[in-house]
Each structure stands twice: as C-alpha cells, then as structure tokens.
Amino acid sequence: MGEGARTRYVGADERRARLALRQRLAPQARARTPEEVARALVALHGSDPATVYLAVGARLVDPAATVAETERALYTDRSLVRMHGMRRTVFVFPSELTAVVHASTSLAVAERERAGLLQQMAAAGAPDAVWLKAVEESTLAALERRGQATAVELAQDEPRLRERFLYGAGKSYEGLHTVSTRLLTVLGLEGKVVRGRPLGSWTSSQFRWAPAPRHPELDIAEAQAALLDRRLTACGPATEADLKWWTGWKVTEVRRALRAIGAREVRLEEGTGWVSAGDTDAVTDPGEPWAALLPALDPTAMGWQHRDWFLSPEVRPALFDRSGNVGPTVWWNGRVVGGWAQRPDGRIVWRLLDRAGVGDEAERAIAAEAGRLRGWVGATRVIPRFRTPLERELSA
Template sequence: MGDGTRHIGTAERRERLALRQRLAGAARAGSPEEVAGSLVALHGTDPSTVYLAVGARLADAAKTVGGTERALYEDGVLVRMHGMRHTVFVFPTELTAVVHASTGRTVAARERSRLVRNMAEAGAPDAAWLAEVEESTLAALSRRGQATAAELARDEPRLKEQFAYAAGKSYEGVHTVSTRLLRVLGVEGKVVRGRPLGSWTSSQFRWAPAPEHPELDTGVAQAELLRRWLEACGPATEDDLKWWTGWRVTEVRRALAAIGAEAVSLDEGTGYVVSGDTGPVAGPDEPWAALLPALDPTAMGWQRRDWYLAPELRPVLFDRSGNIGPTVWWNGRVVGGWAQRPDGEIVWRILDGEGVGGGAEAAIGAEAERLASWVGTTRITPRFRTPLERELSA
C-alpha cells in the first residue's frame, strides 16, 4: 500500500492457515466441536465432507465418526442447517441465531415468496392453506422428535399434494408440497437436518426441530459472523468476504467497520484482519501434510486462492460448477489430489512437485494410512466428482 500498512505475504498466510485451520500436527483438535468452532462452519452439502474434514483435523482420528455423531445427534452442540450462500453447513449450535440473522432471513423471505407464487401459478391452494399445513407439520415433527418427509406426510397428508412448476418451460415439472415446504422451513431456521437413514455417508436424512434461538439484529449478527470468520481465516479480501458470506459488498463493509477490522497489504491487494491481528505469527514447528475432502472448508474458504492453489491445477481438481474435489496439501498449499478405490485403498497423486521431496511423500503417505485406518470398510464417493478423483478411483 505504501502507507506503512503491514504486508502479509504468502508464506505467512500459509503459516496462519496451518495453525488456525487445525491442519499442522501440533494444532490438531481434541473433538469435532473444537474443529467446527475453529473453522466457524463445515460444508455439509455432502454428508461425508463433514466427517472427513473433522478427521483430518483430530489428534485422534479414530474418534471421528462416533465423536461427530455424538456432537450432532446426542449432545446437540453441532447443527446441520442452511447458512451462507444458501448452502448447508455444520456449525456450532451457539451460532444458530447468528447464522440465521446474518444470512438466512433474506434468503428465507425470497424462498417463501417463490413457493407461494409457484403454487398460485399452478392453481394450488393459497398461502392460508399452506400456513395450516406448516403449523400441522411442525407440530407433528415436535411430537416425533425426528422424522422423514414420508413419516410427516402420514401425520399431515396434505404434504403429499403436488403442483405443476414452470408449466410450458423447458424445466417444467411436478413438485410435492413436502419437498418445497420443508426446504423453506429449513432456510427459515425452523427445522434442521437430523440423523441420516443410513451410515455417515448417506444423503438421506430425517428432519428435526431447529434449536431455539433468539432473533438477532441483522447488522449485529453480520458483525459477529464476520469477526469469527476473520479470526479463523484472516487476512481476507473484500471479494473473499463477499463470496463466503453471500452478502452485498455494502453489508461486508458495514460489518468490517462494526468490528474495527484492520487493513493489511496482500499480494493481491488490500486484505483485512480482526483488530490486533496484524502482527507476525509463529508458524508450525514441523512440516505438515493433509488429505482434505471435496468441499473442505479450507480449500473452499477464499474466493482468491492463488496463494495456496496454483491456477494450473484447477481443471483437474474442480468440477464444472466450481466445487473442489479431494486435495493433497503440503505445508500450506495444494500439491495434488486423492481418491478412494472400490477396494478401499486411498490413492493420491502429486501434481505440483515444487518442494515436494521424499520427506513430503512419506508424510502424505502416512496421512493416507491414517485416513484409511478410521474410514475402514466405508466407501466414499464425493457428491461432486472431479476429473482427477474419477481417474484415481477407477
């Protein structure tokens, strides 16, 4: 910047990432809730991502499945629900109110309006009818504790009603009230994703009542969410913050001002950290390797990723929609990808060999063995598949 603003270079950003993202060996966490608290949110669109992201960061990876299920479904200290960018995340239950007020309410209003409009266009019952069905559905879910859409439809048969969608258009179809209404209730923070019907990799799930939470002021909630995220991921640019939160740039700037964020110089321009976080950090004592899953919160954490991911690797590590696949990390940067074969073997490939010698390959191999040891007989296929993952798993 040329005005005395401190510059944080790529090397230091990678050191911050190693420690704050719980990836270096000495920085690993003791529990899944500690992992989620450190990262703010874990991508939950693909259920297996949550467990794989936790396992990569636990000191005792053997506790991954049991510990994560306990935190989600028994202790209730983690919750899986809609959040930023209209995406499903797992985050600490204490953040339910913050996430809902900062990002959920705007999306929820839009989704409900769209549902009511679509039903009206199809000649389906009106908003008053929908409100009756909603009230009855929430009461049934409260009685059951957790339930699938089919189970709720047995208690409230009107959930089975269908209506035409986008008649006459190329994407026309028939929607069921249960599918659309439960989605709206999820975005509104009234219901959350409960236990899966199968194993921890299953995409079929039950619904559960959302944890009770106060209604916060939007500005207050946005400031708190941004503060927590910058503590974990700072420095970050306005583009990074706008992309991760899904907010307008005016909202990002208002939240930055509210928390007194400090500007720093980055290789790609101006970045921001929380107040008092401009000083240098001590990096990890030892080199480190990690095998992170598709949609991992670190790999997907920033919009501008050149400081940890070489642009030439993107064609094989991302799908066409911009979802990142399983990645191999060495000392703060992506150097390759990995996959699981049908027989359970974890295989990996180095794509960027700069600085990756025998010691690095040994460390990466040890991480592959550590992953295989707790995954066991479970077979993992990412929901969004990438060219390298498909090739390696074949």
C-alpha cells in the same frame, strides 16, 4: 477501519502459516474434539454428509473416534447443528452460532425462498399462502410430536405435504415438485427445522428432520458483525470479495460489518485484505512440515474466492467440477499439490499435480496421512457427491 500508508504486507508464506494453525492442519494445531474443529473453522460444509466427518477426522489428534464423536456432537449433545446457512447451503455449525447464522444470513434467503415458492405455486394454480400456512403449522406440530421424522413420515400426519405442483412450465427445467420438499427447505432456512439423524450410515444423504433448537432473535447488523469477526479470526486476511462470496451478503453489508468490528487493513498480493482488530501481529511458520488429505468441499479449500496463494491455477481443472466445487485435495505445507480418491477396495490413492517443493519427505508424509485416513474410514466406501475429473480417474 484501515491504517492507510502503515498497512503491512501479508505474503503467501504468512498466509499459509496462518492456515496451518487456524485451520487445525499442522500436527501441533490439531484438535481433540469435533466441536473444537467446528469452532476453529466457523462452519463445516454439509452439502455432502461425508465431508463433515472427513474434514473433522483430518484435524483430530486421534481420528479413530471420528465417526462416534461427530455423531455424539450432532445427534446426542447437539453441540453441532446441521442447518442452512450462507448462500442457501447446508453447513454444520457450533450450536452457539445458530442464532448468529440465522439472523446474519438465513433470514434474507428464507424470505426470498418463501416468496418464490408462493409465486411458483400460484403460477401452477396450486393453493394459496393461507393453505400453505395451515400445512406448515400442521407439519411443525407433527414434528414436535415425533421428535424426528422423514418427509414421508410427516406426510402420514399431514397428507397435504404429498401434493405436487408443476414448476417451470415450458422451461428446460420443468418438473413436478412435492410440497414437502420445498416447504421443509423454507422452514429450514427460517430456522424452524434442522436436519436430524441420517437414515443410513454417516455417508448417507437422506436425513430425518427435527425441530430447530430455540435461540434468541438477534439484530441483523450485530449478527453479521459477530459472524464476520469469527470468520476473519479463522481465515484472515481475506478480501471483501472473499467475504462477500463466503457469506452471500451484499458488499455494503460486508463493509458495514468490517467497520463494526474495527477490522484492520493489510496488503495482499491480490489487493486489500482485512484481519480482525486483535489479529494484526505477524504469524510465523509452524516449523514442522505438514501434509493433509482434505475431502471434497473442505472448508479450507473452499474458504476463499481468490486461491492463487495456495492453489496453482494450472491444477484447478483436475480438482474442480464445472460448478466450482472442489474435490479431494492433497496439501503440503499450506499448498494444494494434488488430489486423492478411494478405490472400491478401500485403498486411498493420490496423485501429485504440482511438484514445486515436493520431495521425498513430502511423499512420505502424504503416504502417512493416507494411511491415517484409511485407518479410521475402514471399509466404508466414500464417494463425493460432486465428482471431479481427477477423483473419477483415480477411483476407477
């Protein structure tokens, strides 16, 4: 798997060049469709619905049709699917990856979630697994009849979904949980349901549910190898820690998948990194300087656990919330140099936090990207779900 003393060093400059091209951020690397963006990035963070659209729009040659084209891909063609993936997080994946994600990451999480739900229900004196299975089957049948439905609509067909049970009795997080909320999450992780159309606009966080697309059941180890190969193509080089963090797998699973795909070892500033077997050649700078305004939870900003090669530690407190979620970021030539926000009147404003190598050319390019963003977002007000110190300050 490795190449011992012959491993070559991949410095920050080359990593930024790879990022510019592989992440579709340099102007000459931009995509023409949302599907191209999703395939290049492997997964789009979906915890904040607006992130999907903003991440796509930042990478399109012509972002004017971002909303219409992304909605087409998600809800008409179903070439993109919003589903639970790594670390129990909601992502948007290319449809051809749903079986791979389901087998490689979701199944193990689903098993834990179902066991946890049954344990919590038992502790609260709620009905048992037989009862829950009957509710599940009735709910799935109702969803098949309806095509898409909200939890409230499904509860009209299956009233037992409205039942509540006490979670965390005596704990600081004690509260009443509705069966529908917990059960639909488990069914999503098990690959039985996916998110459908939102109730409101593209920024809405309230979704209908839909039956999951049918896909073959894959061998777990083979699926993990396939997902890791796609990931390294998009984000290599990456360390074991980066890959473990992104996938949520055990380190033994990461190492097994690296061996299976014949990953090649390289040296990074922070230690040993890995690239896919066919990706060992040096990548040169894309040439043309580039700027980007990426949204909160963007896949690039969240793509690695170790980020010093593109993000100065000094600027992190302003750009991240307390849970480690990144806010909107301003990029110049492969580095995070500041953050941005949208004012109530729709204006896009930004602030530079790291001025190293940022001159007049950079500021003009950043201003152009802000205008490009405002041009397609229009009057829509976008407020990140996870708010960060600089975003709050700028948007006030």
